Amino acid sequence: MSTAAAAPVRQLDPHSVGELRTAAEKILAEFGTSATSPQLLARVEESAAEFGATLRHHCRPVDTDDGLFVLRGLEVDDAQVGPTPPGWAHAGDSGAVHDIVLLLLASVMGNPIAWQGQQDGRFVHNIVPSPGHESEQTGASSAVLLSPHTEDAFHPGRAHLLMLGCMRNHDRIATTAASVRKVRLTDEDVELLSRPALPILPDDAYAEAQGYADAAPPPVPTLFAAEDGLTLRFDPAYTPLDQADGEYRAAYQRLEDELARVSVAVSLDPGEVLVVDNDLVVHGRVPFKARYDGTDRWLKRASVRVPGRRGRPLAEADEHGYGQAALEAHAA
Numbered sequence: 001m002s003t004a005a006a007a008p009v010r011q012l013d014p015h016s017v018g019e020l021r022t023a024a025e026k027i028l029a030e031f032g033t034s035a036t037s038p039q040l041l042a043r044v045e046e047s048a049a050e051f052g053a054t055l056r057h058h059c060r061p062v063d064t065d066d067g068l069f070v071l072r073g074l075e076v077d078d079a080q081v082g083p084t085p086p087g088w089a090h091a092g093d094s095g096a097v098h099d100i101v102l103l104l105l106a107s108v109m110g111n112p113i114a115w116q117g118q119q120d121g122r123f124v125h126n127i128v129p130s131p132g133h134e135s136e137q138t139g140a141s142s143a144v145l146l147s148p149h150t151e152d153a154f155h156p157g158r159a160h161l162l163m164l165g166c167m168r169n170h171d172r173i174a175t176t177a178a179s180v181r182k183v184r185l186t187d188e189d190v191e192l193l194s195r196p197a198l199p200i201l202p203d204d205a206y207a208e209a210q211g212y213a214d215a216a217p218p219p220v221p222t223l224f225a226a227e228d229g230l231t232l233r234f235d236p237a238y239t240p241l242d243q244a245d246g247e248y249r250a251a252y253q254r255l256e257d258e259l260a261r262v263s264v265a266v267s268l269d270p271g272e273v274l275v276v277d278n279d280l281v282v283h284g285r286v287p288f289k290a291r292y293d294g295t296d297r298w299l300k301r302a303s304v305r306v307p308g309r310r311g312r313p314l315a316e317a318d319e320h321g322y323g324q325a326a327l328e329a330h331a332a
């Protein structure tokens with residue numbers, strides 16, 4: 001895994017930073033919370049529509065095979081944001097102005113989404129290590145490697161973009177990212193992995209979806225040849241690989257090895273926002289020791305759909321999504 005020059009950086013200019021900050025503070029002053037209501041979301045959409053061309057340009061689609069970029073230039077005042085919450089359920093309005101900044105950025109890039117079944121339906125999630133969850137394959141874990149995955153891979157309505165905004169990261173714990181556009185596979189492996197062989201089951205962040213029993217889990221392809229290149233849908237921790245034949249398993253393993261080979265480690269500093277194209281890149285996190293003293297690593301996460309984006313199999317439209325539906329922040 002490489003760490004040098006891990007990600008293309010887009011440096012925000014002071015004017016763009018000011019626009020974001022002023023708009024977010026105004027919205028927070030009006031509503032007194034970052035908890036989303038239809039009124040707050042409408043105000044976010046209005047404000048985002050008024051941003052200048054420079055900020056919009058910083059928010060243009062991912063434009064390299066890295067499949068990601070880091071927005072730099074926003075500021076987080078470590079003293080002012082208060083202690084890292086001990087779990088998402090305790091976060092409340094901690095760092096509320098940063099929730100709104102992230103929502104504004106997300107609204108420039110596309111349409112933010114939320115899931116009823118995750119973090120109380122919030123549009124901005126808090127990713128913090130949580131006592132008792134150390135070994136899970138969710139954002140609340142710490143002691144284990146969070147293995148590379150497509151965000152919400154089980155669902156046809158999953159995000160096109162994943163945004164991770166850093167609030168605090170004293171131990172410089174890295175997010176990992178691997179782009180399918182950088183892997184080397186034979187045509188035979190690509191063909192094999194493009195067949196819908198296995199389902200991807202809902203992850204541990206979706207207790208309700210895990211109980212879904214109305215229909216069988218649909219098999220989905222791991223790779224897809226989109227117009228502009230390969231895309232992937234990959235979450236080995238929730239894929240029943242033992243149901244596949246040896247040939248498929250071997251190809252899947254070769255893909256996993258290649259993703260590990262091209263993986264980069266992105267250690268975010270406060271104020272930085274990592275934007276990952278969820279169709280091109282799988283992300284994860286290295287293991288670390290949680291502090292549980294209010295100074296732990298703390299990220300804000302937003303998920304975004306990009307209207308009109310292609311690059312996924314049409315058959316996804318028929319998937320049941322395990323009874324889960326994403327809420328869109330803004331009318332399509």
Ligand SMILES: O=C(O)CCC(=O)C(=O)O
Nearest residue numbers: 127139174175284285301
């Ligand atoms: O903690 C991280 O860096 C990434 C966690 C993760 O997978 C996520 O928030 O979706």
Ligand SMILES: [Fe+2]
Nearest residue numbers: 149150151283
């Ligand atoms: Fe994730």
